[in-house]
Amino acid sequence: MSLIPYIDHEHPVTGVTNAKFGIWLFLASEVMLFGALFSTYIILRTGATVWPHGYEVLNIPMGTLNTAILITSSVTIVLAWAALKMRQLPKFKLYMGLTCLLSLIFLVIKYFEYAAKFHHGYYPATNTYFAIYFVITGLHGLHIIGGIVVNAYLLGPGSKMYATEPERFTGRVECAGLYWHFVDLVWIFVFPILYLL
Amino acid sequence: MSASHGHAASHDEQIKHTLEHWAHEPFWKKYIFSIDHKVIGLQYAICSMVFLLIGFGMMLLMRWQLAYPNQPLPLIGGILGESLFPGGVMSPDTYNQLGAMHGTIMIFLGVVPLSVGGFGNYLLPIQVGAHDMAFPKLNMASFWVFFIGGMIMMFSFLAPGGAAASGWTSYPPLSVTAQNAQSYWLVGMVFLITSSLLGSVNTIVTAIQLRVRGLSFMRWPVLVWAQVITAFLLLLAFPPLEAAGVLQLMDRLAGTSFFMPSGLVVSGEVLQVSGGGNPILWQHLFWFLAHPEVYVLILPAVGIVGEIIATNTRKPLYGYRTLVYSMLFLGFTSFIVWAHHMFMTGMGTTLSSFFQATTMIISIPSVIVLTTYLLTLWGASIRYTVPMLFALAFLPMFAIGGLTGLPLGLTASDIHLHDTYYVIGHFHYVVAPGTLFALMAGVYHWYPKVTGRMFNETLGKIHFWGSIVSINFIFMPMLLMGMMGVSRRLYDQTVYAHGAAGQSYNLVMSWGAWALAIFQIPFIWNLIVSLKKGKVVTEENPWGGTTLEWATPTPPPHTNFLHEVEVFRDPYQYSPNRNLLPQFVKE
Amino acid sequence: MSSHDSPEEIKKAVKLYIGIFVALLFLTLVTVGVSYIHLSVGKAVALALFVASIKASLVALFFMHLKDERKIIYATIGLTGVLFVFLMSISMYL
Numbered sequence: 001m002s003l004i005p006y007i008d009h010e011h012p013v014t015g016v017t018n019a020k021f022g023i024w025l026f027l028a029s030e031v032m033l034f035g036a037l038f039s040t041y042i043i044l045r046t047g048a049t050v051w052p053h054g055y056e057v058l059n060i061p062m063g064t065l066n067t068a069i070l071i072t073s074s075v076t077i078v079l080a081w082a083a084l085k086m087r088q089l090p091k092f093k094l095y096m097g098l099t100c101l102l103s104l105i106f107l108v109i110k111y112f113e114y115a116a117k118f119h120h121g122y123y124p125a126t127n128t129y130f131a132i133y134f135v136i137t138g139l140h141g142l143h144i145i146g147g148i149v150v151n152a153y154l155l156g157p158g159s160k161m162y163a164t165e166p167e168r169f170t171g172r173v174e175c176a177g178l179y180w181h182f183v184d185l186v187w188i189f190v191f192p193i194l195y196l197l
Numbered sequence: 198m199s200a201s202h203g204h205a206a207s208h209d210e211q212i213k214h215t216l217e218h219w220a221h222e223p224f225w226k227k228y229i230f231s232i233d234h235k236v237i238g239l240q241y242a243i244c245s246m247v248f249l250l251i252g253f254g255m256m257l258l259m260r261w262q263l264a265y266p267n268q269p270l271p272l273i274g275g276i277l278g279e280s281l282f283p284g285g286v287m288s289p290d291t292y293n294q295l296g297a298m299h300g301t302i303m304i305f306l307g308v309v310p311l312s313v314g315g316f317g318n319y320l321l322p323i324q325v326g327a328h329d330m331a332f333p334k335l336n337m338a339s340f341w342v343f344f345i346g347g348m349i350m351m352f353s354f355l356a357p358g359g360a361a362a363s364g365w366t367s368y369p370p371l372s373v374t375a376q377n378a379q380s381y382w383l384v385g386m387v388f389l390i391t392s393s394l395l396g397s398v399n400t401i402v403t404a405i406q407l408r409v410r411g412l413s414f415m416r417w418p419v420l421v422w423a424q425v426i427t428a429f430l431l432l433l434a435f436p437p438l439e440a441a442g443v444l445q446l447m448d449r450l451a452g453t454s455f456f457m458p459s460g461l462v463v464s465g466e467v468l469q470v471s472g473g474g475n476p477i478l479w480q481h482l483f484w485f486l487a488h489p490e491v492y493v494l495i496l497p498a499v500g501i502v503g504e505i506i507a508t509n510t511r512k513p514l515y516g517y518r519t520l521v522y523s524m525l526f527l528g529f530t531s532f533i534v535w536a537h538h539m540f541m542t543g544m545g546t547t548l549s550s551f552f553q554a555t556t557m558i559i560s561i562p563s564v565i566v567l568t569t570y571l572l573t574l575w576g577a578s579i580r581y582t583v584p585m586l587f588a589l590a591f592l593p594m595f596a597i598g599g600l601t602g603l604p605l606g607l608t609a610s611d612i613h614l615h616d617t618y619y620v621i622g623h624f625h626y627v628v629a630p631g632t633l634f635a636l637m638a639g640v641y642h643w644y645p646k647v648t649g650r651m652f653n654e655t656l657g658k659i660h661f662w663g664s665i666v667s668i669n670f671i672f673m674p675m676l677l678m679g680m681m682g683v684s685r686r687l688y689d690q691t692v693y694a695h696g697a698a699g700q701s702y703n704l705v706m707s708w709g710a711w712a713l714a715i716f717q718i719p720f721i722w723n724l725i726v727s728l729k730k731g732k733v734v735t736e737e738n739p740w741g742g743t744t745l746e747w748a749t750p751t752p753p754p755h756t757n758f759l760h761e762v763e764v765f766r767d768p769y770q771y772s773p774n775r776n777l778l779p780q781f782v783k784e
Numbered sequence: 785m786s787s788h789d790s791p792e793e794i795k796k797a798v799k800l801y802i803g804i805f806v807a808l809l810f811l812t813l814v815t816v817g818v819s820y821i822h823l824s825v826g827k828a829v830a831l832a833l834f835v836a837s838i839k840a841s842l843v844a845l846f847f848m849h850l851k852d853e854r855k856i857i858y859a860t861i862g863l864t865g866v867l868f869v870f871l872m873s874i875s876m877y878l
Contacts, residue, residue: 003215004331014854021857022399024857025860028433029436031864032868033437035871036441036485037440040444040455042875044455044475047473048473067812071808075847082797085789086794086795123451123452124452125451125452125470125471127471128473131454131455131471177848181843188839191836192836196819197825532867
């Protein structure tokens with residue numbers, strides 16, 4: 001596979017590596033995926049006779065905290081990448097570890113939110129508000145889990161690549177970072193739409 | 198994985214080294230869980246051709262019920278069991294299952310995997326001068342995800358209640374309330390969509406990043422353009438259906454009401470759901486994909502036909518740039534015509550006028566594509582090989598398919614024709630004697646390169662003539678029956694007076710279908726037997742092509758090329774004096 | 785960011801990332817604070833989406849290095865953006 005070019009250096013015309021181009025294309029498809037769900041939300045809400053305000057039903061402090069946590073994890077992952085660019089592996093591990101930790105805390109808070117809803121008898125089947133709430137946050141949560149798996153891999157066994165191919169490993173972390181920023185981006189829209197409006 | 202450090206191996210040395218390494222790989226790594234795009238392409242091609250045969254078989258069964266309503270199916274009716282065929286007669290529910298799965302299998306397990314997974318995977322890297330796809334492991338993953346999706350679809354027949362039976366379009370509320378394997382269908386679709394998305398990323402990155410020196414965009418073979426545009430369609434149009442599939446799954450399994458309206462009464466009882474949902478939402482999300490999907494079905498076929506016509510007219514393709522811009526425009530516009538499938542859902546005139554207009558506009562690039570191909574034929578010395586016969590037949594067949602789309606795109610006539618056999622005739626003309634013929638042309642055309650053997654010319658000609666005649670007997674009457682007002686998806690149309698009046702067409706169509714089936718036997722025989730008995734082909738360029746796949750050894754080795762290649766000119770450069778000037782030959 | 789950034793440039797970028805981080809936290813508080821005012825539906829939606837778009841742009845341009853990317857990425861995003869608008873237009877029809 002050494003015959004495949006532009007793995008660890010950029011294409012002269014497009015200015016990107018294969019992986020970076022690939023991840024942006026994948027993110028494009030994710031925009032369309034979440035877009036369909038946002039479209040569904042608008043249709044269901046405008047067609048409904050009653051629809052609660054987010055702040056009447058959901059826990060704003062928890063949601064705000066989760067937003068802050070996710071934004072922070074976005075910063076830590078870009079700092080992890082920057083550390084690799086400066087060839088500082090221990091710093092990379094620190095920041096990537098923080099990213100994974102923050103993401104897990106996000107999920108824990110989400111768990112408490114869901115548990116509270118179930119405890120009060122609110123399920124996806126209850127009404128269309130909860131249906132779309134659980135699907136959007138649930139799908140977003142699945143994307144978080146996927147991201148944690150990838151980031152944990154890069155933190156752990158994947159980081160062995162740094163010793164032999166630092167450039168390629170940095171590229172991998174950058175791509176993982178792009179995915180993670182996108183997950184953060186989706187939440188930046190999900191939070192006000194579901195919680196505050 | 199990447200180049201060894203410290204010693205600057207020349208490109209040719211790296212090729213040798215890779216070939217040596219590959220030769221020592223175990224069988225399962227070379228042919229089963231293979232990362233070689235050619236092996237993956239063949240896996241897709243063989244799987245999809247088996248699925249095409251299965252989907253075709255389902256239709257052959259349905260055609261018995263249509264030609265001889267409520268009569269027991271000889272032999273086969275008994276074998277398939279009492280639950281599906283009580284007393285040897287196909288039950289209405291069996292008919293619906295076969296109908297829904299025929300459409301699903303042909304589109305998602307047959308045509309798209311063959312044209313994109315098969316032809317795309319095998320040819321695209323070679324046509325851009327690459328040694329493999331940009332992401333070989335991802336490529337392997339997309340095949341196996343497709344395979345799992347296919348198995349889920351096939352095994353859904355064994356689920357309680359039988360396979361999905363709400364049409365390939367799966368409209369709620371029927372699809373949500375159906376007590377059958379509709380959920381398997383939805384899960385299967387998620388797998389198939391995921392496979393498509395991964396494959397699309399590979400296609401786009403490979404074509405743009407890995408193209409060899411000298412291969413600018415406007416020197417891409419038309420098949421590469423077609424595959425890249427198709428990949429963008431799949432990448433951006435499929436996710437809304439994936440989302441919708443999850444929503445429908447939630448409606449079926451978690452009791453949500455995304456698509457279930459309030460106060461729905463089923464079998465005399467009010468449905469116990471929260472309500473507040475919208476069935477039309479499903480239709481919008483579904484057709485947002487499914488319209489670009491039909492251009493996914495046609496574009497690679499258009500690309501294949503272009504390659505074959507250029508090679509067998511030995512002329513530059515007329516209007517290459519026009520062709521490329523038309524395909525780009527077609528791809529983009531395909532995203533804003535979808536609601537022409539929904540004219541009868543009660544939309545207002547402003548909305549239907551908009552979609553009518555865009556639908557009329559999108560017919561223009563299709564006509565341009567056909568015209569450039571026809572003008573290529575003008576004044577050409579045509580070599581009537583078997584692939585060329587199929588490629589030539591594609592042109593009028595696609596034209597009929599396209600023209601019959603116009604009355605459907607015009608709202609006034611669509612009122613009468615929507616959901617009738619006219620629609621079935623229209624889309625089958627485009628996909629069956631259209632795309633499938635183009636794909637068969639492609640199979641014949643690249644068979645010598647892929648296998649190193651030549652197919653049997655006579656069997657090929659029998660296959661062609663039998664198919665082109667019988668296929669028209671199947672689909673032409675559908676247009677007539679549709680205009681008589683006969684609805685689609687009917688188990689027994691003779692219960693209606695206008696249906697009974699058209700029943701004689703069904704006899705013609707069914708015998709045409711069974712004849713078409715018989716004429717596929719020489720095709721299957723030819724493909725398999727020629728592997729051993731066909732004349733050995735060792736030359737790199739048996740047809741006299743100009744694109745990069747004709748620069749590889751026959752069959753291509755693991756690295757595709759044995760030396761670094763470069764592109765020096767546009768494709769399809771034939772001339773009276775020089776005869777043949779391939780892209781990869783210096784001068 | 786090209787692969788040829790010097791350590792000094794990276795250090796400057798790190799300072800920028802921290803700055804963007806602070807801005808994002810601040811904007812989050814603004815969004816939450818505004819929601820307590822209970823504006824009319826139209827105004828509330830417009831303001832919420834406006835602030836969210838600014839935050840999203842900050843993440844995209846700086847954390848995702850979009851500011852420094854070339855045409856091919858912008859073309860991909862641009863095409864996706866247009867199609868996203870078509871997709872969202874579904875919500876206008878029902």
